[in-house]
Amino acid sequence: MAGGGTYRTLATANALAEVGFDVTVLTAERSAFVGFTGVDEGLEERIDPRIEVVRIPFRRERSNFDIRTWPAERIADPNGWSARDAQRELDDFPESPFGRWITPMLAEVDRIHAAKPVDLTIGSANPHVVLAAGHHLHERHGVPHVIDHRDAWRLSCYLGVEIHTEEPRVAQLETAYMESASQIWFVNEPIRAWHAELYPQAAHKMRVVENGYDPEFAPRPHPQGAPADKPLQFTYIGTISPRVPMEEFVDGWLEARDRSADLVDARADFFGPLRPVPGRAELLAEAADLGVHHRGPVEKSKVAGVYDDADALLLLLGAGRFVTSGKVYEYLATGLPIVSLHEPGNGASDILRDYPLWFPARDLTVDGISEALVAAAAAARTADDATRAAAIAFGEASERSRQLEAPIAELFALATEEVTA
Amino acid sequence: MSAPLTVLVLGTRAYIAPKHVRQLRERLRLGPEIRLQVVLVHPPVTTLAVDRVDVVDLSRVPYRPLIPVSGPGLDDWGGARKLTARVLRLGRRATEKALRRPPTVAPARALEIAASTSSALLGLAEQADAVVAWDAKSAPAVARLGERTSRPALVYGPANLRPVLEAHGRELPPVPAVASDEPADTGVAGGARLAIPPVPAPADAARRLLIAPANYAGQAHAWAEAVRAHVPDATAMNAQVGAHPRFPFPSHYVIEPEIFRGSLAWRRAWRRHVMDNFTHVIAEVNRPLLGAITDDGHHHVVELQRAGKKVALLSHGSDARIPSVHAANEQWHSYAALDPRQVEALERASRRNSALYNSFEGTVFVSTPGLITFVPKAVWLPLVIDVDAWDREEPPLTGAGLPVVAHIPSSSQKGSHMIDPVLRSMHERGLIEYRRVEDIPHEQMPEHYGSADIVVEQFGIADYSAAAVEAMSAGRVVVSRVADAVRERVQAATGHELPIVEANPTTLEQVILDLVADPDRAREVAARGRTFAREIHDGRRSASILQTWLDGGLDGGLDGDSRYDTPAPPAGR
Numbered sequence: 001m002a003g004g005g006t007y008r009t010l011a012t013a014n015a016l017a018e019v020g021f022d023v024t025v026l027t028a029e030r031s032a033f034v035g036f037t038g039v040d041e042g043l044e045e046r047i048d049p050r051i052e053v054v055r056i057p058f059r060r061e062r063s064n065f066d067i068r069t070w071p072a073e074r075i076a077d078p079n080g081w082s083a084r085d086a087q088r089e090l091d092d093f094p095e096s097p098f099g100r101w102i103t104p105m106l107a108e109v110d111r112i113h114a115a116k117p118v119d120l121t122i123g124s125a126n127p128h129v130v131l132a133a134g135h136h137l138h139e140r141h142g143v144p145h146v147i148d149h150r151d152a153w154r155l156s157c158y159l160g161v162e163i164h165t166e167e168p169r170v171a172q173l174e175t176a177y178m179e180s181a182s183q184i185w186f187v188n189e190p191i192r193a194w195h196a197e198l199y200p201q202a203a204h205k206m207r208v209v210e211n212g213y214d215p216e217f218a219p220r221p222h223p224q225g226a227p228a229d230k231p232l233q234f235t236y237i238g239t240i241s242p243r244v245p246m247e248e249f250v251d252g253w254l255e256a257r258d259r260s261a262d263l264v265d266a267r268a269d270f271f272g273p274l275r276p277v278p279g280r281a282e283l284l285a286e287a288a289d290l291g292v293h294h295r296g297p298v299e300k301s302k303v304a305g306v307y308d309d310a311d312a313l314l315l316l317l318g319a320g321r322f323v324t325s326g327k328v329y330e331y332l333a334t335g336l337p338i339v340s341l342h343e344p345g346n347g348a349s350d351i352l353r354d355y356p357l358w359f360p361a362r363d364l365t366v367d368g369i370s371e372a373l374v375a376a377a378a379a380a381r382t383a384d385d386a387t388r389a390a391a392i393a394f395g396e397a398s399e400r401s402r403q404l405e406a407p408i409a410e411l412f413a414l415a416t417e418e419v420t421a
Numbered sequence: 422m423s424a425p426l427t428v429l430v431l432g433t434r435a436y437i438a439p440k441h442v443r444q445l446r447e448r449l450r451l452g453p454e455i456r457l458q459v460v461l462v463h464p465p466v467t468t469l470a471v472d473r474v475d476v477v478d479l480s481r482v483p484y485r486p487l488i489p490v491s492g493p494g495l496d497d498w499g500g501a502r503k504l505t506a507r508v509l510r511l512g513r514r515a516t517e518k519a520l521r522r523p524p525t526v527a528p529a530r531a532l533e534i535a536a537s538t539s540s541a542l543l544g545l546a547e548q549a550d551a552v553v554a555w556d557a558k559s560a561p562a563v564a565r566l567g568e569r570t571s572r573p574a575l576v577y578g579p580a581n582l583r584p585v586l587e588a589h590g591r592e593l594p595p596v597p598a599v600a601s602d603e604p605a606d607t608g609v610a611g612g613a614r615l616a617i618p619p620v621p622a623p624a625d626a627a628r629r630l631l632i633a634p635a636n637y638a639g640q641a642h643a644w645a646e647a648v649r650a651h652v653p654d655a656t657a658m659n660a661q662v663g664a665h666p667r668f669p670f671p672s673h674y675v676i677e678p679e680i681f682r683g684s685l686a687w688r689r690a691w692r693r694h695v696m697d698n699f700t701h702v703i704a705e706v707n708r709p710l711l712g713a714i715t716d717d718g719h720h721h722v723v724e725l726q727r728a729g730k731k732v733a734l735l736s737h738g739s740d741a742r743i744p745s746v747h748a749a750n751e752q753w754h755s756y757a758a759l760d761p762r763q764v765e766a767l768e769r770a771s772r773r774n775s776a777l778y779n780s781f782e783g784t785v786f787v788s789t790p791g792l793i794t795f796v797p798k799a800v801w802l803p804l805v806i807d808v809d810a811w812d813r814e815e816p817p818l819t820g821a822g823l824p825v826v827a828h829i830p831s832s833s834q835k836g837s838h839m840i841d842p843v844l845r846s847m848h849e850r851g852l853i854e855y856r857r858v859e860d861i862p863h864e865q866m867p868e869h870y871g872s873a874d875i876v877v878e879q880f881g882i883a884d885y886s887a888a889a890v891e892a893m894s895a896g897r898v899v900v901s902r903v904a905d906a907v908r909e910r911v912q913a914a915t916g917h918e919l920p921i922v923e924a925n926p927t928t929l930e931q932v933i934l935d936l937v938a939d940p941d942r943a944r945e946v947a948a949r950g951r952t953f954a955r956e957i958h959d960g961r962r963s964a965s966i967l968q969t970w971l972d973g974g975l976d977g978g979l980d981g982d983s984r985y986d987t988p989a990p991p992a993g994r
Contacts, residue, residue, distance in 0.1 A: 065581035066574065066588070067554065067564050075564040078557045078577055159769060166761050247714045250685065251692075279682025279713060286685035319716060364716060365724045 005150055007214055007326065009124045010043060011400045012148065015408045017048040021120070021415070024112055025051055026105070026133065028058035042300060046216070054112065056104050060097050061085065094169045098127040109133045113141060120415040121145040123177075128153045131177045144182040144414055148209070151187065155194055157322035158243060178202040182414055185209040185407065188324045188347045209407045210351070212400030213329040217300060219307030221335040221392040226311035226380045232266040234339070234373075235310035237303060238327045240274045240294070243318025245364055247280070249341055250287050252361070252369025257290065259370055262377035267291045268314065271298040271306055307334050311380040315352075317342035324348050329400070335392035337376040337383070341369055351398075356390045357383060426593070427456040428582065429545050429573070431536070431562050432555030433528045437465045445555070448579035452594045458545060459555075460535075462528035475545070477535045479526055529558035536565035549573045550591070553582055620687075620694040621658060621674050628700050628971045630657035634681075634718075635705035637737045638887040639670030639863070640788060643805035644703075644967065647960030652968040660710070670863060681713050688712035701731045701971060703786065706740040707774045719777060733784040733970060734777075735802070739834060741778060741787070741795045742882065743771045750794070753902050753925050755836040755881035771795070784975045786966075790910040791884030791903075800975055801914060802967070804887050805960040811867045811894035817874035817947050818898075818940040823854040826933060827873035827897075829866075829888050830859060836881030836902075839926040844877065847930060853937075870895040875933060875943070878921070883907065885921055890958045893920065893950030898936055898943045900924045915957055920949035 017023045025047075033039050047053065062082050067075065074081035086096055093099040112118065121134035121143055134145025153174055156163045164170040178184060178199045184206045186192040196203035226232055240246060249268075257263045274281065274294055284294050298306055307313075313331045315338055317323055324347040331338050332355060340352060340360035352358045359376040361368040379387075430445065437459075449455070458473040465474060526534075535542055546552050546566040551574040554560040560577055567575040574589055576582045586593055630648055632641040641659035648657035658673040662681045669675075680687050692711050695702070702725050704710055708718045725732050744764050748754045756764045778785045778796045786802040793799050818824055826844055830837035841857070848855035858869050870876060876892035878885065878901035885903055892899045900922045911919040924932040936943040956962070969975050 065577040066585050067560060067577050068567055068575050070564070070577075075561050078554075078560045161769060163765075166765075243715055245715045247682075247712065248716070248720065251688070251712070251714075254689065277682075279679060279684075282679075282683030283685050283688075290685075363720065363723065364714075365720045365727070367724065367727060 005124065005126075006040070006043060007217075007400070008148070008150065008211055010046060011212075011214060011404060012122065012124070012408075013051055014046070014048045015401065015404050016122075016411070017050045019408055019412055021412075022116075023048070023051045024116075024118075025053045026108060026112065027053065027055055028101070029055045032058040032060075040300060054108060056108050058098075058101055062097065090167075093129050093132065094164070094167045094173070095127060095129050098129045101127070101129050102132055105129065105133055106136050109136060110140075113137060113143070117141070118143050120411060122148055122411075124148040125150060125153065128174075132173070135177050135180050138180045145180065146183045146185065146411065146414075147177060147181045148185045149191075149195070150185070152191055152195070152322070154198070155191065155322065157191065158318055158320045160320055160322060175199065178205075181205060183207065183407075183410065187211055188322070189350065190322045190347050194322070207407070210398075210403045211324070211326045211329055212398050212403040213333045213395075214400050217303060217330070218333045218399070219304050219330060221333065221395065222310075223335065223385070223388055223392065225383055225388070228381060232262055232377055232380055233309055233311045234266060234268040234314050234376075235306060235312075236268070236270045236272070236314040236316060237298065237306060237330075238272045238325070240270055240272050240280075240316075241318065242275055242277045244316045245318070245341060246270075246277075246316065247283065248364045248366075248369060249314070249316055250283060250292060251366045252341070252364075252373060253287070253292060254290060255366045256370035256373035256377075260374040260377055262381060263373065265291070266377065267293065269306075270294045270314075271296070271303075273297050307336075310334070310336055312337040312339060312376045315340045315342065315348065317346055317348055319343045319346070321345040322347055324351060328352065329395075329398040332395035332398045335388055335395055337379045339372050339376045341372065355394050356387050425454050425456050426451060426551070426586075426591075427458070427549045428551050428553060429549040430457065430459045430553045430555050430579065431532060431559040431566075432459060433462050433532055433558040434556055435463045435528070437461060437463070437469065439467060439469060442469045442471060445579050447597075449553075450580075450583050450596050452597050454594055458549070460532070460542065460545070462532050473545075475542070477528075477531050479528070479531050529561065532559055532562040533565055536562035537569075542566065543569050546570050547572055551576055551582055551586060553577075553579055555579065620690050624656040624658070624698070626654055626656040628652075628655040629698060630655065630701040630703065630967070630971065631660060631695060631699040631710075632657065632703040632735070633660040633705065633710040634662040634676075634708055635737060636661035636670060636672050637706075637788075638804070639672070640737070640804055640887070641703075641705060642671045642673060643807075643960065644802065644963055645673060647805050647964040648967050648971075651961055651964035652971060655968070655971055657967075662708075662710075695725070696728050696730075699730060701733075703733045703735050705735045706737050707734070707777060717773070731783075733786055733975075734781055735786040735788065736774070736778060736792050736796060736799065737788050738792065738882065738884075738886070739767055739771065741771055741775045741792050742767075743775060743795055744768045746795065747883075751881075751883045751904065753836065753839065753880045753883070755834055755839065758836075758838045759833055784970055789884045789886055789907075790914070791882065791907045793910060794906065800966065800970075801910070803957050803963050804890050805963050806887065806890050806894055806954065806958055808894045808955050808959045811870070811891050811954075812951070813867070813871040813895045813897075815871075816896060816944045818937065818943050820874070823851070824875060824933075824937045825856060825873045826853045826875045826877060827856045827858050827870065828877045830857065831888060832879075834881050835879035835886075836926075839880045840877050840929065843926065843929045847933065852930075853933065866891065867895060870897055873897055875900055875936060877901065877924070877929070877933075880924075880926055885919065889921060890954050893947075894954035894958070896947050896951045898922060898947045899950055900929070900932055900936070915962075917953055917956065918949075920946055920953050922946055 013023050013025055062085055089096060089099040093102040118137055121137050123131040123134045123145065125131055131147055137143040138145050151157050154162055154164055154170060179202055182205065184202060186206065186208055187210060189208050192206050192208050196206055253268060268291060284292060313334065313336050315328065315331060317325055328348050328351050337357040337359055338352060338355065340348065340358065342348060344360060349360065357379055359372045361372040428449065457471045459471050460475045462477045464476050547570045552563050552566055553576045554563040563575050574585055576585045583593060632645055636642055636659050645657035645659045648655055660674040660676060661672040662676050663678040664672060664675045695711060704718055704722050709721050710718055711721045714720060722732050744756050744767050748756055775795045779798060785796055785799045787793060787796055787799040788802060788804055790801045793801065828840050828844060844855040847853045856873060861869055870892055875898045878889040878899055880902045883902055883904035884907055885901060889899050889901055902925050903919060903921055903923060908919050922932060
């Protein structure tokens, strides 16, 4: 319902329906997402009408902070009660806060299969509890299942280290899922390679299914450079999470303004929710005098217009070679100069490496960032038509349906093979 | 226009300062227009920016219920439970009277009793739109008020008020921009712009050293002072982000965290100041020092180097001590007593930091010799204390009463959970007088140390830190667990045996009994400790090491053996 994975799941389900699958989507009640992940109701309208959506409850009692509804033992010891409740939840399935979903989810999976036998299950994690559904049908009824792992369960993509080592069931369960799955998808090669090393017995089933941009939300390409008589417009679109190196950017922006006449009156607009980070809002408030503005979230329907106004795009990402971002693909569709402000080893670098208008900061120092901004500012004005055309062509290859073509064909073969067998 | 929301907040914390109220308002996310009232158990230290403050008067709480209340209210107690409670209460009162102790009651219980019985508090609740439990311990009191009035919403945690009121269908003021998901019309503006604190005036010397940003245990300040005192044509200062609110250590320049994170003007001024005025920088614990950034401090180190500064790194302890390695080496580590998530975070950070320290092309200092295990290329820069301030003439174990044994539970990694039970048990058996030194301002510590015979420093880190040096300087017998490798390093680097009596949780009691039984030996160890502290930790030795670095030496030392002769004391000392 929200978050980058939503578009991927929606596109996958629609693509499956398009090629002739009878698709059922099992998810949580709408209310479970409100105030949790957030909701983009417009996306529901894009679900292929042939798809049946089944919703079951998902309650998060620990997130209920209305004391009038609390049991006495929680009132007496809120922290102790929460700890005990979390432990009970983990007893069901080692994933907080989703552990309790396994019981109603599997019951519903059984009901769906009994009503209309399932030929193929795709579990789109996270939450990782959903992977239990495909494994369950595989164990009980031999139904093939695919794991769309997107990111990872045992790997922290930001920290680049194994996590959940204190909970052996995570490894046990994931091993079982990996071994029983027919295919395992990841969003980028570093994450795939990490898992291939961890599960050599399943490595042959793993593949990268990159994200892509969705054409209905895609920005229009920019075949021309920025006009010389207007200040340059740098644009960032996306959640400004605590890991986004905003402070580094502001330092680099100030330096870049001193280094390039193109940047003296330039603006850097940040569109997207600003997650609370102490001091960040204050810093941005001061930076407004220097052309840096937070514009708040932008409705999906207005995103294309924001891209239309941009002369160059800012890609600020948290550290981690396993991290990519869905917005990279959307950025690519514009054909605009892209300033990469993230660690050079970030997974996004692999996607952007051959993009003709890519300006990566060599590091996140003031020098590194300001050099990239200055170079992108120059390119925004002076890149020739051939370079822009090459950039646009590069971006077209990142359209989601193109990324999904081969995997969906394989799924079709997989399901029909099993049915035939 | 509708009336402003009235929010009544109940809290049990002992220390409430203006910054806590600022945080409270931020978490409420209701803007400045609400009517905010707080009820506390302890009087606030200063005036708070709220509409009303009430304090529960502990001395007037009628009695101390000993049986947890699970019914609808105190007044409904009855039968055997009530009788038992009365008997116990009378007994306790008699004891308190006999011992001339003031009646005591736990703050959370006092607040709960007030919420159950006070008509004034009920009146406030009835006029409020919401009653909020500021902390976990105040939740029962909030629930008690809820039993007496159905009007206000009852919410656990200030950050949860808004969603609960929204779920109740309340119309709320817009979320302030600082945590807003709403579009901003004209830039983001999050709160008032922060005033720029003045940056220190530039000093006049050929070599100008900055040490920042940690100043743990006041050591950056002490090293800088040592340079000022003992290194010719050099000056130094420390800068520290955030000071301990109650027990600050000396520091040349303190930057409030809010400024460090949120003031662009300060950031620009400070960066310019650092770039223009310092020739040398020691970057502590791999944290940012030119203003907050999302990453660790290494980017700033790179920038300083590119600007031509000579930069050294410095580790203070847990930033480089890798838990898994330390636990494998040290039987008496204390990681098992810590939250596993904390240990995991320490493991990640220390691995990242130690890898950085070990690959750094320049000098890396460590503040204690045990850290060389994790940073083999590092140079030990001894801790510095004001030996004169700590000095005590009277030798230990000369008093008539029980031997006094002190312990400061300063860090969760220093194994107080292994020390406390032993010393408490000895205390209860009348073998020693145990003093657990807590919440004492640092400047009062010499007096507290001076009144002890024996100071037990730590089990856990197998190293020796500032508390041990201070106790040695005060002429006390220091008992602690120090790894053999650390003792060997100290001996090799200084020529002195480390005068700390070895103990571990299984030997601690016997070690103390042996010291008490042989006071001559104890006094001899204490005297050696006093000399050792003066020789190694009075600043001259550290200044000498820093002078070598300022002169261009030390870079890339690989053997970890920093053997330097301590210069002679200055004249008149």
